[in-house]
Structure formats: C-alpha cells, structure tokens
Amino acid sequence: MRVAIIGGGASGLVTARILREFGHDVVLHEKAADLGGVWSASRRYPGISTQDDRRTYSFSDFPMPSHLPEHPAGADVRRYLEAYSTAHRLEEVVRLGSEVVRVEREGAGWRVRSQAGTSTSEEVVDFVVIANGVFSDPHVPAWPGQDAFEAAGGTIVQPSRLGDGDRLRDRDVLVIGWGKTACDLAASASAIARSAAIVARAVRWKHPKRIGRYLTFRHLLMTRTGSTCWRRSTDRCRAGSSPGSTVRSATPSTGGWPRTSPPSCDWTSSASVHSARTAIRAHS
Incomplete structure (x- = not known):
C-alpha cells in the first residue's frame, strides 16, 4: 500500500x-x-x-x-x-x-x-x-493594550521564533506561562537580558535535575520502587495533600533547593527553573 x-x-x-x-x-x-x-x-x-x-x-x-x-x-x-x-x-x-x-x-x-x-x-x-504533533501552530492570545505595547517598541514573540535568543540581550523580558518551555526561556533570558520575569496563573512545584545528587526523574518514576511511591503519593493527593510534599519530606536538602511550594496535585518537571530561581520573579 x-x-x-x-x-x-x-x-x-x-x-x-x-x-x-x-x-x-x-x-x-x-x-x-x-x-x-x-x-x-x-x-x-x-x-x-x-x-x-x-x-x-x-x-x-x-x-x-x-x-x-x-x-x-x-x-x-x-x-x-x-x-x-x-x-x-x-x-x-x-x-x-x-x-x-x-x-x-x-x-x-x-x-x-x-x-x-x-x-x-x-x-x-x-x-x-x-504525525505533525500538537505543537505545530503557536498560540498567542490577543491581550488588551497589545497594539500600544508594540507601537511603543515592545515585541511579542513565540518561543519557536527566537532562534539563538540574541534578540533578548539587554532587553526587559517577560515570559508568560509556567510550563517547561516558559521555564527554559526564563532561565536563559536571565543570563543575557537586562531583566527577566515570569508570570503564571498557577505556580506549581518543579523538581531539580537531581535530588540528593543521585536520584533523577527516571529513578523516581520509571522504576518499580518509584512507581509504588508515586501511587501512594497520588492517593494522598486525592485525600487533599500534595504529592510533592511526600517526595520533599523523604529527601534531604540539596544546597538551597526550595522546600516549600503552593499546594498542587499537578506535579510538573523542569530543571531550568531550579537554576534560575534567584534571577526570576514568579507571580501567580
């Protein structure tokens, strides 16, 4: 055929x-x-x-x-x-x-x-x-005041149009969102932009690349032990607590890793926000 x-x-x-x-x-x-x-x-x-x-x-x-x-x-x-x-x-x-x-x-x-x-x-x-996926068409909302912002020299750009990101250099950058792409961009912008901020509707806990210098995302979720712990933590989530709190209470401090977060049952992962946490302001 x-x-x-x-x-x-x-x-x-x-x-x-x-x-x-x-x-x-x-x-x-x-x-x-x-x-x-x-x-x-x-x-x-x-x-x-x-x-x-x-x-x-x-x-x-x-x-x-x-x-x-x-x-x-x-x-x-x-x-x-x-x-x-x-x-x-x-x-x-x-x-x-x-x-x-x-x-x-x-x-x-x-x-x-x-x-x-x-x-x-x-x-x-x-x-x-x-097989073109679900991320082939960027979505940019129409915000009130957008025309005036752009007329004053501001730029609204989708991540896939940034290339190497040099256009962010020495600019004031605001990243909207709290997903992986937003955190990647905020971390990178904080290194080259004049200022970098991130705005999100809800701020959820992000885990670092490694916990206790040894455990990774794969160890936590892609093993029998990890999946068992995850099932127990999601059961606690349904009962009203956050699965992130279960993991945090069982792991040692990792040199400044944040140990508090807003309650949430949506445990998302991004290493970027950990490296840039001191340079980015988060608002909910």
Whole structure:
C-alpha cells in the first residue's frame, strides 16, 4: 500500500520505518528544511533541552550516544533523529520542505496535495498518517493594550521564533506561562537580558535535575520502587495533600533547593527553573 506521512518528528520517523519494514510504499512530508519536528533548527529557542534523560528519551532499539549530556540539548536530539533516519535509510522516502496543504477523499484512498516552494504536486495514496504533533501552530492570545505595547517598541514573540535568543540581550523580558518551555526561556533570558520575569496563573512545584545528587526523574518514576511511591503519593493527593510534599519530606536538602511550594496535585518537571530561581520573579 502507498502511505503518506505528514510530519518528520520522532513519531513520523518511527512510523515510516515500521511501515517500510512491513513492505509498504511510504512517502514522508516535512515542511521544515530539516527533520526533528519540535527539535528542528527552524524552531529552536534558547535553553531548549529534553525534560527526560537520554535513556528514556530514545527509541528502545536505538539508544542515544553515551557521550551526550544527561538531558540532551535540542541540537543533540535533532542530530540523534537524523542519525536514526540515516540508519534506517529513511532519506529515501523523506521530502523536506514539502508542506501538505490539502487532503481529501478519492475513491477508497486519499488525494494529497503538497507544496514545495512555488511548485505544487498531488498524488493518491491508500492511507494518510498525521504525525505533525500538537505543537505545530503557536498560540498567542490577543491581550488588551497589545497594539500600544508594540507601537511603543515592545515585541511579542513565540518561543519557536527566537532562534539563538540574541534578540533578548539587554532587553526587559517577560515570559508568560509556567510550563517547561516558559521555564527554559526564563532561565536563559536571565543570563543575557537586562531583566527577566515570569508570570503564571498557577505556580506549581518543579523538581531539580537531581535530588540528593543521585536520584533523577527516571529513578523516581520509571522504576518499580518509584512507581509504588508515586501511587501512594497520588492517593494522598486525592485525600487533599500534595504529592510533592511526600517526595520533599523523604529527601534531604540539596544546597538551597526550595522546600516549600503552593499546594498542587499537578506535579510538573523542569530543571531550568531550579537554576534560575534567584534571577526570576514568579507571580501567580
């Protein structure tokens, strides 16, 4: 069967590999100039790195090189995915710079229209795999006063448009959000900007890269002991306490690691906020 895959990130690449192994005729469309999806060089931002360590953030049959940092940077992940593509000869079916602009039914299959530069092409396939992820379109709310802010010289920019982040240098930077990307950016901005602040609707506890210099996220959640402790802590959460408090009460101080936090049952992870906690003001 002829199968079209939309998206050249991790999901698209592994799907292409498996379908080819089953003998299907595959074509993969990626609108960027390189592979990687969210790790593409065209979508990088300062401080981007994996939240999981390299052992858990890799394909089971294609481990990341041991010389990489414990939490590989975005460029490391992109090179890893490119190496995966080369190892499985996926470049034979990948079309870079090819954006799928329309998919419609044609008989028992699908007509796929793609655009590369100024040229447009169409083909009929049996199946379409949509692997463009949920982070392909940035969302910027329309705030009151935005026009006046920009007219006075202010800039509103999505993380994927920041590149190396040099445009933040010696500027006053306000990061909105409390997810991993927001914390990555706030930590990086604090090193080069004139000032850096982060605003969030709700501030949740973030755990550092290591607890007690030895335990990592993988040790806490990806082992039988860790999963057992996590189940017990979530039971306590349902009873009205925070799972973070269970972990904190069982671990020693790690040189200034914050031991208090707002109550929350949503335990999120980011190492960046730990390194930048003295440079960033958090408001709820």
